[in-house]
Amino acid sequence: MQFSQKAKEHIDSCRFCWMCHHVCPIGNATGLERNTARARALGLSLVARDAIEYSEDIINNVYECTLCGGCMTDCVTGWDPVMFAKEARLGAALDGKLPEYVMTMLKNFEEKGNIYGADRNENIPEIKGGDILFFLGEDARAKGCAKVAVDVLKAAGVEFTMLKDEPNSGYSMDFLLGAAAEAKTVMETCAKTLNGYKTVVCYDPADAKVMKREYKEYGVDMNAEVVTFTEFLAGLIKDGRLNVKNCGEEFTVQDSTILARDLEETEPIREILSACGNVNEMLLNREHTVLAGNLIMNEYMPDVMEKVAQRRWFNAENAPKKATTVVTSSVADYALLATTKPEDMELLKVEEVVAKCL
Amino acid sequence: MTDFLFDVIATELEDAVGKENCSTRSIDKITHSVDYFWLSRMWADRGLRMPEGDFIVAPKDAKETSAVLKIANYYKIPVTTWGAGGGTQGGAIPVCGGIVLDTKRMNKIYDVNEQGMYIECGTGSIYKHIEWAANERGYATMHYPSSLTCSTVGGFLAHRGIGVSSTKYGKIDDMVLQMEVVLPNGDIIETSPAPKHAAGPDLNQIFIGSEGTLGVMTKAQMRIYEQPESRQFRGFLFQNMTDAFNAGRELLQKFKPSVMRLYDEAETATLIKKIVGVEKKGAFMNVAIEGVKEMVELEKKILLETFAKYNAEDLGSEYGEKWWKEKITFFYPGHMMDIPQCFGTMDTIAPYDKIEKIYWAMKEAIETNFPQARFIAHFSHWYEWGCMIYDRFIVDGDKVPQDPHEAFRLHQEIWNCGVRTALANGGVVNDHHGVGIKLGRLMKEQYGPAMQVFEGIKKQLDPNGIMNPFKLGL
Numbered sequence A: 001m002q003f004s005q006k007a008k009e010h011i012d013s014c015r016f017c018w019m020c021h022h023v024c025p026i027g028n029a030t031g032l033e034r035n036t037a038r039a040r041a042l043g044l045s046l047v048a049r050d051a052i053e054y055s056e057d058i059i060n061n062v063y064e065c066t067l068c069g070g071c072m073t074d075c076v077t078g079w080d081p082v083m084f085a086k087e088a089r090l091g092a093a094l095d096g097k098l099p100e101y102v103m104t105m106l107k108n109f110e111e112k113g114n115i116y117g118a119d120r121n122e123n124i125p126e127i128k129g130g131d132i133l134f135f136l137g138e139d140a141r142a143k144g145c146a147k148v149a150v151d152v153l154k155a156a157g158v159e160f161t162m163l164k165d166e167p168n169s170g171y172s173m174d175f176l177l178g179a180a181a182e183a184k185t186v187m188e189t190c191a192k193t194l195n196g197y198k199t200v201v202c203y204d205p206a207d208a209k210v211m212k213r214e215y216k217e218y219g220v221d222m223n224a225e226v227v228t229f230t231e232f233l234a235g236l237i238k239d240g241r242l243n244v245k246n247c248g249e250e251f252t253v254q255d256s257t258i259l260a261r262d263l264e265e266t267e268p269i270r271e272i273l274s275a276c277g278n279v280n281e282m283l284l285n286r287e288h289t290v291l292a293g294n295l296i297m298n299e300y301m302p303d304v305m306e307k308v309a310q311r312r313w314f315n316a317e318n319a320p321k322k323a324t325t326v327v328t329s330s331v332a333d334y335a336l337l338a339t340t341k342p343e344d345m346e347l348l349k350v351e352e353v354v355a356k357c358l
Numbered sequence B: 001m002t003d004f005l006f007d008v009i010a011t012e013l014e015d016a017v018g019k020e021n022c023s024t025r026s027i028d029k030i031t032h033s034v035d036y037f038w039l040s041r042m043w044a045d046r047g048l049r050m051p052e053g054d055f056i057v058a059p060k061d062a063k064e065t066s067a068v069l070k071i072a073n074y075y076k077i078p079v080t081t082w083g084a085g086g087g088t089q090g091g092a093i094p095v096c097g098g099i100v101l102d103t104k105r106m107n108k109i110y111d112v113n114e115q116g117m118y119i120e121c122g123t124g125s126i127y128k129h130i131e132w133a134a135n136e137r138g139y140a141t142m143h144y145p146s147s148l149t150c151s152t153v154g155g156f157l158a159h160r161g162i163g164v165s166s167t168k169y170g171k172i173d174d175m176v177l178q179m180e181v182v183l184p185n186g187d188i189i190e191t192s193p194a195p196k197h198a199a200g201p202d203l204n205q206i207f208i209g210s211e212g213t214l215g216v217m218t219k220a221q222m223r224i225y226e227q228p229e230s231r232q233f234r235g236f237l238f239q240n241m242t243d244a245f246n247a248g249r250e251l252l253q254k255f256k257p258s259v260m261r262l263y264d265e266a267e268t269a270t271l272i273k274k275i276v277g278v279e280k281k282g283a284f285m286n287v288a289i290e291g292v293k294e295m296v297e298l299e300k301k302i303l304l305e306t307f308a309k310y311n312a313e314d315l316g317s318e319y320g321e322k323w324w325k326e327k328i329t330f331f332y333p334g335h336m337m338d339i340p341q342c343f344g345t346m347d348t349i350a351p352y353d354k355i356e357k358i359y360w361a362m363k364e365a366i367e368t369n370f371p372q373a374r375f376i377a378h379f380s381h382w383y384e385w386g387c388m389i390y391d392r393f394i395v396d397g398d399k400v401p402q403d404p405h406e407a408f409r410l411h412q413e414i415w416n417c418g419v420r421t422a423l424a425n426g427g428v429v430n431d432h433h434g435v436g437i438k439l440g441r442l443m444k445e446q447y448g449p450a451m452q453v454f455e456g457i458k459k460q461l462d463p464n465g466i467m468n469p470f471k472l473g474l
């Protein structure tokens, strides 16, 4: 395994640092020391020194990171465990050492166009509209449902297109392989389709993230403007195209880590919820949010994902003022929170709140 | 151990804690072999493997912990308790192999008790998590070490830790009400329901500071406090340290600030200049006062009057506020000493009649015997009768031998010199980082025949000597 000079420097800085020990959603759920940025860095630093092999064990640990950026956000230095975890994944691919569960997902991708191996969902309609493309994304198509989102857009009179053969954004490939040629090819293919539109509204923050960040980083040509669904929705309310009534209910935001950290977007969802009711915050909110689930990792560590989601419910229950309804715009958070929801609490997608208040 | 016996023990441990919580994976062994101790870090930096545990187990509560200790006792295998590995003394390193018992699955917050003003939690909780639980209800733990995010409740108890607001709120041993402890033979006990009593010696205080050598603390009730109505900072510059000690002692006879920190000239000119921005020469002192607004105002008046008597220059509140904001920035890589430097914190404590003498003696001993080392210090935990020195030696990377054994030797020699000088002048082996494997050999030098009290307790509770061998000098 060959690390870049940059990755080596970051690994060596994190390997003996304990400062973000408390934030890792995986470490907190499993209680395992190896699920911390410093532990991952220590293992990789020994690999970089040829003191240990880049073995299955170390590689599995690299895939136990959700790339949620919790550690980085908490850190004052700028050392970047997400960067070196992604580089280590690329290294595993280049060395032909990918774990079996990753190989299975890649095979699914080749055969079905998504890592879950899901057949095309024939219930998702094709909509031919204007030059706004409503991009559902792999997770929503295979594991979620954006029907209410579509209804809300229609209610606002938005003319938009939704594709039957939507290309894959490359988010999952980037998650699994880092900056591999395969991930870039998927992104390039996607960008070619997207460039036929003026605006791309991403339902899933994960897709918006790769389009806004990784496409640029990997030199993928993308001309269309990328907007997150929450930002778009907040705009519709502000412009008066969606007339919502304040129903007086209290909503607690489960901020998507991708929106809050990678895209630095935290306010649109609050603007939407404030128009529909009141916002009751959890202690760890906005960029300090905690991941509630990752659907890719749910394929190979479902038990841990369940614990991760349960912990976030615990946070909501113990909010300074106990939460009653948790709202999220993250497809993955929603999916995992839904499977672990306590009986006395409610979980809603942001568009469901809007639909309720129309 | 034969492969056969290894499998026998592994399956028994899996039965005790669940298969997914008993690991023999190399990544788990490696991560539990390097803690915050300089020697373990240097070893790993040189591409060497530290001693590793054979089994890494994570029990979820006292019952599972008890099962693990019974197995360990039966097969007579060592058990090293691991909180978060943020300890600086190598206390959590499994130097004899065997079982590493990671407590972090015992991270349940059982109760935020607003009547009794405590949080009952598993000792594997990272302290910051119980701080969050307190904050959610509008309270605070007031235990603010720089490692609040790095270490567990059990780890702080085991090493007798301390935070920056100690002068007002106390050390960790003042903050605990009751504990649940699993003895080496697997018995589960509870200490007295209240800490202040006359029902014999204080059981809490036997296990606090015992560094995993006498059992495993599994549950604790930690105090919480009301958030202060007002918290104010004041920075001062003293012309010399004698004035600062006298001013501090006089102030503490009148009231207790929360934070009191005095930096020697060397730290003022380096760390404080870099992070807080104080450019002037002298010894910088930061004081925080907090509580009910009216009382804070009165205390501020007393503080200014007292310090003026000792010619302290009043630097206002700005530096102190900056210090509070940046107080943990000092500890991130790039802001803190790190490999390839060789360094250590030799914190010690003594009454005011000895403390300054200890400082100068240690400084002289280190700087003359090890001219390659720098010596810097601050004085961070103050009582009515004395205070502690947080003194550090730093050897820059180009002066540290590349050969790991030589680097090891240099490190040990500097430590021996520093701590023996502290002891000779009335100090102690350590103030709040504990003893571990780092300082075990010096315990007898401090305690002399008194050490037999510890040895007697150890022998009675842990006759097979399985609990954290070679730590604490036991």
Ligand SMILES: Cc1cc2nc3c(=O)[nH]c(=O)nc-3n(C[C@H](O)[C@H](O)[C@H](O)COP(=O)(O)OP(=O)(O)OC[C@H]3O[C@@H](n4cnc5c(N)ncnc54)[C@H](O)[C@@H]3O)c2cc1C
Pocket (backbone or CB within 6 Å): A018, B035, B036, B080, B081, B082, B083, B084, B085, B086, B087, B088, B090, B091, B092, B103, B123, B124, B144, B145, B146, B147, B150, B151, B152, B153, B154, B155, B156, B157, B158, B159, B160, B161, B162, B163, B210, B211, B212, B213, B215, B216, B217, B218, B331, B432, B433, B434, B436, B468, B471
């Ligand atoms: C950046 C940084 C800054 C620091 N600043 C401070 C500071 O300001 N104040 C301070 O006091 N310390 C400080 N420390 C030191 C460290 O945080 C403390 O020593 C802490 O007590 C270690 O706790 P841990 O959970 O990390 O324990 P570990 O390192 O895992 O273990 C320490 C010892 O405790 C024993 N132990 C752990 N849990 C239990 C248990 N439940 N029952 C019995 N024994 C147990 C272990 O066997 C070991 O001997 C700092 C450390 C770091 C990394």
Ligand code: SF4
Pocket (backbone or CB within 6 Å): A013, A014, A015, A017, A018, A019, A020, A037, A038, A071, A072, A074, A075, A076, A077, A078, A079, A080, A081, B332, B333
């Ligand atoms: S990300 Fe920052 S806080 Fe976390 S291990 Fe690295 S340097 Fe330390």
Ligand code: SF4
Pocket (backbone or CB within 6 Å): A023, A024, A025, A026, A027, A035, A036, A037, A064, A065, A066, A067, A068, A069, A070, A071, A072, A081, A082
């Ligand atoms: S990126 Fe997230 S999952 Fe990965 S180490 Fe950091 S906090 Fe943990």
